[in-house]
Amino acid sequence: MSANRFNGFTDYGIGIGLRAPHYDHILTRKPVVDWFEIISENFMIDGGRPLHILDQILEQYKLVQHGVSMYFGSAEKLNREHLRRLKALVQRTKTPWLSDHLCWGSVDGRYTHDLLPMPYTFEAARITAQKVREVQDFLEIPIAVENVSSYAEYHDSEMTEWEFLNEVVERADCGILLDVNNIYVSSQNHSFNPFDYVNSVPAHRVAQIHIAGHSKYRKYILDTHDHPVIDPVWKLYERAIQRAGHTATLLEWDDSIPSFQEVHDEALKANKFLRATALAEAV
Amino acid sequence: MKLMQLQRTMARAVMQPLTSSERMQRRAPDGGPMKRYASRFIKPNDRLTSFERLEIYNRQYWFRVLAALGEDFPGLRVVLGQRRFDAMAQAYLIANPSRSFTLRNLGSSMESWLRKNPKWAGTNQNLALDIVRLEWADIEAFDGMAEPALRPEDLSRASGPGLKVSLQPYVRLLSFRYPVDDLLLEVRKEDDDTDIASNTFAEHRKRKRVRAVAKLKPAPIFLAVHRIDYSVYFRRLDQEEFAILTALRQGKTLSAAVVSAFRKSTVAPEERPAKVQTWFQTWSTLGWFCRPEKKRTVR
Numbered sequence: 001m002s003a004n005r006f007n008g009f010t011d012y013g014i015g016i017g018l019r020a021p022h023y024d025h026i027l028t029r030k031p032v033v034d035w036f037e038i039i040s041e042n043f044m045i046d047g048g049r050p051l052h053i054l055d056q057i058l059e060q061y062k063l064v065q066h067g068v069s070m071y072f073g074s075a076e077k078l079n080r081e082h083l084r085r086l087k088a089l090v091q092r093t094k095t096p097w098l099s100d101h102l103c104w105g106s107v108d109g110r111y112t113h114d115l116l117p118m119p120y121t122f123e124a125a126r127i128t129a130q131k132v133r134e135v136q137d138f139l140e141i142p143i144a145v146e147n148v149s150s151y152a153e154y155h156d157s158e159m160t161e162w163e164f165l166n167e168v169v170e171r172a173d174c175g176i177l178l179d180v181n182n183i184y185v186s187s188q189n190h191s192f193n194p195f196d197y198v199n200s201v202p203a204h205r206v207a208q209i210h211i212a213g214h215s216k217y218r219k220y221i222l223d224t225h226d227h228p229v230i231d232p233v234w235k236l237y238e239r240a241i242q243r244a245g246h247t248a249t250l251l252e253w254d255d256s257i258p259s260f261q262e263v264h265d266e267a268l269k270a271n272k273f274l275r276a277t278a279l280a281e282a283v
Numbered sequence: 284m285k286l287m288q289l290q291r292t293m294a295r296a297v298m299q300p301l302t303s304s305e306r307m308q309r310r311a312p313d314g315g316p317m318k319r320y321a322s323r324f325i326k327p328n329d330r331l332t333s334f335e336r337l338e339i340y341n342r343q344y345w346f347r348v349l350a351a352l353g354e355d356f357p358g359l360r361v362v363l364g365q366r367r368f369d370a371m372a373q374a375y376l377i378a379n380p381s382r383s384f385t386l387r388n389l390g391s392s393m394e395s396w397l398r399k400n401p402k403w404a405g406t407n408q409n410l411a412l413d414i415v416r417l418e419w420a421d422i423e424a425f426d427g428m429a430e431p432a433l434r435p436e437d438l439s440r441a442s443g444p445g446l447k448v449s450l451q452p453y454v455r456l457l458s459f460r461y462p463v464d465d466l467l468l469e470v471r472k473e474d475d476d477t478d479i480a481s482n483t484f485a486e487h488r489k490r491k492r493v494r495a496v497a498k499l500k501p502a503p504i505f506l507a508v509h510r511i512d513y514s515v516y517f518r519r520l521d522q523e524e525f526a527i528l529t530a531l532r533q534g535k536t537l538s539a540a541v542v543s544a545f546r547k548s549t550v551a552p553e554e555r556p557a558k559v560q561t562w563f564q565t566w567s568t569l570g571w572f573c574r575p576e577k578k579r580t581v582r
Contacts, residue, residue, distance in 0.1 A: 041385045046428035047453060049513035069384040075287035082384040107290040111381040112297055112344050113351075116290075124286050152336040153326045156284055191328065219330040220339070 002246040006142045006175025007207035008096030012062060012248035014274075016267045019253070023053055025260040026061075033264065035062035037250045038093070041069055044085040054093070063093050064208070064248075066177075067100035069111065070135065072145060072168075073118045073128045074104040083138055090139055097207050099144040099177040102128065102165060117150035120157035120164035129171030136174060144175035144207040147197075149185040149214070149223030161186065162197045175207035178244070180236040181229065181252075185214050185221045194232075198239050206244035211237055211270065212252040226255035228266050238273045245281070246274055284324060292324055297340045298380060300373055305345075307338035348376050351386045355422060356393065357474060358414040358467040362496055363405045371403040387426070390419060410499065413459045417467055417517075420455035420508040424515045427453030430573035438567050446537045449575040455508040456520075456528055462502050464517040469495065509569065518569075523548050524562050534575070 003011045013034035018026075025031070036057060043054050057063060070082065090098065103115040118124050136143045147165055159167070169176055178201060180194075187194035211234075213227030229237075229251070241247055251267035284292070295312040302308055311320030321333040328336070352372045353360060360368040378400075379392045394415050397404045404411040429451055438448070450456075505525035507518045520528070523544045530540035545555055566572060 044385065045387070045426040048426035048429075048510065050426060052513050075285075075290055079384055104290055106384075107287070107294045109382050110294065110298070111384065112294060112340075113347055113381060113386055114297070114340060114343055116293065116297070116340065119284075119286065119289055121286070127286060151339040152333075153328075154289065154324055155326055156289060156324065189328075219335075222339075 002244065002248065004175075004204060004207065006097060006144055006205055007248060008142055010096045010248065011246070012064070012208075014267050014270050015062075015064070015248065015250045016263050017066075017250065017252050017254065018057065018063070019257055021257050022260040022263070027053070027056055029260075030060060031260065031264065033061060035064060035248070035250075037064050037066045037252075040065045040067040040086060040089055040098070044082075044089055051092075058093060063095060064250075065090065065093055065095040065098045066146075067098065068115070069105060069113065070100040071103065071105045072100065072131045072135070073102060073124060074106045074131075075127060076107060076109070078131055078134060079106075083135065087139055090141060095141065097142040097144055097175065098139060099146055099175075099208060101148050102145040102168060103148045115148045117148065117152055117154075118164065119154040120159045120161060122158060122167070125164055125167040125171060129168050129174075132168065132172035132174050136172070142175055142207065143172075144177040145169065145172075146177035146179050146210065147182050147186075148179075149182040149189075149221075151189055151220055151222075153190055160192070160197075161190075162200045166200065166202060169202065169205050174205070176201060176205045177208045177210060178206050178240055179210035179212070180240055181210065181212040181214060181233050182223060184230075184233045184236055185223045188221045194236055195239060198236055198243070201240075201243070203243040203245075206240070206247055208248045208250065209237065209240055209244070210250055210252055211267075224255055225252045229269070234269070234273065237270065238276075241273055241277045242280070246278060249274070289324055292320075293337070293340075296320060296337055297344045299341065300377065301342060301345050305342065307334065307341045345373075348381065348386070348389065349373070351389050352376065355390045356415065356418050358418050358463065358470050359393075359411060361466070361470050362407070362411050362414050367403075367405055374400070374403055387422070390422070394419060409460050409501075410463070410496075413461045413463045414467065416457055417459065417463045417506070417508070420457055421467075421515055424453050424455050424508040424510055427451075427455075429453055429510075432570035433567065433572040433574065435564065435567045438563065438572065447534065447575045448531060448537065448572045450528060450532050451509075451571050451573055453510055454528075454571050456506070456525060456532065457508065458503065458505050458525065460501050460503060461499055462504050464504065464506055464519070466496065466499060468517070507571075509571065511569065521558075521562075523550060523558070527559075527562070528566070528571075 003009045015035035015037055018036040018038045043050055101115050103118060105112045105114055105116050132143055132145060183194045183197045211229050212225045213229055215222045215224040249270045253263045299308055299312055307317060309317055311317040313320060318334045321337040325333040325336050327333045349372055363371060375396055379396060381389050394412060397412060397415060401408050505520040505522055507520055509516055509518060526544035527540045530543055541559055
């Protein structure tokens, strides 16, 4: 089930986010890594060192693009300059699929540079799905939308977050980047059972899975990507791959970034669950 | 509430400045109490009020954009001092919220905004403007476009009075009233040192830096901000050298650029050919020349 039309029928294994502190290690030591995920916006530039590094990485590794500012859920129109630059990068990287978040972050042309939560309404689902379709048509590659961590809920919401996710992906006919850490964070912040979420996701649409660490405060949890993955998140991951199969998995570590080896070792812990699932499927 | 209305309502609160203790303001953008404003669209839960939930996003927004601006303008921070820089940054971001999908462009209006709002430029506006221009040029040189460079032999083969060459789009040419290149290099060196220094040592360094800025005397310089092997460098230029390069960027022919550059020069006529030859050798070795392209624009 892992290779599907939402990830370009690829069967990628376990990857990590490509981050600047690891560039030297990767280019000089050439470690064996299944694939890297890049933040698209970091490379949507005209030239210079970032693109030079990217080209070197592309010579040796598989790479997938992940965006942070498409804002499918913003009520305003898509930013054409953003799309034009993104398409140029897609042509450069040949990413088999592209992901961005199920959120909003800009209004009236002003950007918050944050992943703001959606109101779970039918109007929002319709607008969001329409924009996902437009991006998919323009870029001509599969799109996967990622569930975000959130710290607020709206009075206007008419459904649960997972019902909203399903509504959007069915309307847009797109894939899902299932972030099990984000599900855990939101479940703690909004008091729901995270397994209800994982169990309700249309498994055949899962293109990729994200795992990450977070920071716990007295009254809420923040999605900080600066810690190892905790056991409850691994349990959600286990359930997710039981349902979706051997799915491309990526560890995000964006702050207080440790050595390459430490990050990669943390990501490779996913193997335990992937093997168990493969065994169960074989039996 | 319609989606657009909800997003406008939330964005206004999220982008409203924090209090001096870095909390969300009690007063909402509509003038009423923020508690009431937040509770109109955000649900409370068993641990957090609507106000507190909205405040998480309000704080995240400001921490993020202020940090981004601080990273882009470390030299301006030193020139203004931390407290004045923070106040300036907030005023700048209120007037110039990000209109780009990337934080890379957040400081793009800093120079023009400071010119129009000199009260935020500190006691020495010329120095503040100089350092801002250099720091923005540094960003543009870092990720600016590069065209295939003309090699020295390409240049030597080409000849004639009408010959035109273009400068690489990533090369930035600037004239300054202060030697801000030295200042910025010093700031960066000290920032690197501070990462590994004790607090006492860092404080000592900070005081030293403040004194260094205060002592900085005007001294006109001409500079090229450019790249070698994908790293940005500052190269001091002679006035005539700067004039030739500027003329070439404006699309003048090689011969017209040279003639205009030396029009008011104090360089002895017999020394000029050798100087020009050396400069061209250097520029072409650095890969600054490329073929002219009619439609290319430099950002």
